[in-house]
Amino acid sequence: MLKLYGFAVSNYFNMVKHVLLYKGVEFEEVLTFPGMDPAYNSKSPMGKVPSIETEHGCLAESSVILSYLEAAYPARPLLPADEWQRAKVGELMKMAELYFELPARRLFPEVLAGKKVSDDVKAEVRETITKGCQALALLAKPAPYMFGEAMTMADVALRYCLLTCKLATGAIYKWDVVADVPGLREWDEMMAASDISKQLDQAMQEGMASFLEAVKAKA
Numbered sequence: 001m002l003k004l005y006g007f008a009v010s011n012y013f014n015m016v017k018h019v020l021l022y023k024g025v026e027f028e029e030v031l032t033f034p035g036m037d038p039a040y041n042s043k044s045p046m047g048k049v050p051s052i053e054t055e056h057g058c059l060a061e062s063s064v065i066l067s068y069l070e071a072a073y074p075a076r077p078l079l080p081a082d083e084w085q086r087a088k089v090g091e092l093m094k095m096a097e098l099y100f101e102l103p104a105r106r107l108f109p110e111v112l113a114g115k116k117v118s119d120d121v122k123a124e125v126r127e128t129i130t131k132g133c134q135a136l137a138l139l140a141k142p143a144p145y146m147f148g149e150a151m152t153m154a155d156v157a158l159r160y161c162l163l164t165c166k167l168a169t170g171a172i173y174k175w176d177v178v179a180d181v182p183g184l185r186e187w188d189e190m191m192a193a194s195d196i197s198k199q200l201d202q203a204m205q206e207g208m209a210s211f212l213e214a215v216k217a218k219a
């Protein structure tokens with residue numbers, strides 16, 4: 001059976017878990033915190049979570065894992081059959097990661113561990129995410145999903161990238177990024193209302209306190 005390594009507070013882990021649950025793939029969850037066990041690097045070379053273990057071996061990097069899952073488990077598709085539409089889904093996924101998740105993550109030392117992030121970094125991050133919001137406003141016309149009536153990988157990836165972004169920008173700038181993109185609030189609430197999102201959000205809430213303690217102890 002496929003194994004999924006990671007922990008419930010990780011947004012990348014939840015992105016992959018959401019897709020596994022949606023597709024009805026049987027899997028075993030293996031609780032794994034990055035940086036705890038050097039042997040884990042044989043599964044995920046950068047030591048990051050998530051990774052999956054399959055009959056073929058291990059695979060890391062969420063976007064690559066998602067592509068593999070779509071190819072290996074085509075039932076309940078999350079990518080359009082049309083090549084162009086598929087590429088557009090990929091474009092939105094890439095933008096969600098590059099212009100929302102990764103910049104917001106730079107604020108995490110202060111948000112999660114109380115270690116001050118410089119004003120320069122804060123200004124840079126704010127500028128990048130502002131441009132990300134402008135780009136998303138151009139691309140995203142939820143109806144009700146990002147690419148029409150069917151949910152795609154872009155919806156799943158954007159949801160979990162935005163979770164990180166909302167947490168960090170809310171804490172550092174008191175900025176509600178969702179308000180900056182027309183239609184995003186309704187889309188975000190619709191995504192949060194699914195049974196899978198509720199299950200993962202609850203697990204995230206339950207794991208948050210012990211995760212924050214572990215982060216502070218390490219800092």
Ligand SMILES: N[C@@H](CCC(=O)N[C@@H](CS)C(=O)NCC(=O)O)C(=O)O
Pocket residue numbers: 009010011012013034035046047048049050060061062063
């Ligand atoms: N590029 C990776 C990023 C995954 C990632 O950053 N995971 C975090 C947990 S949410 C992690 O493992 N952090 C530990 C580290 O960066 O060493 C992916 O797409 O899977």
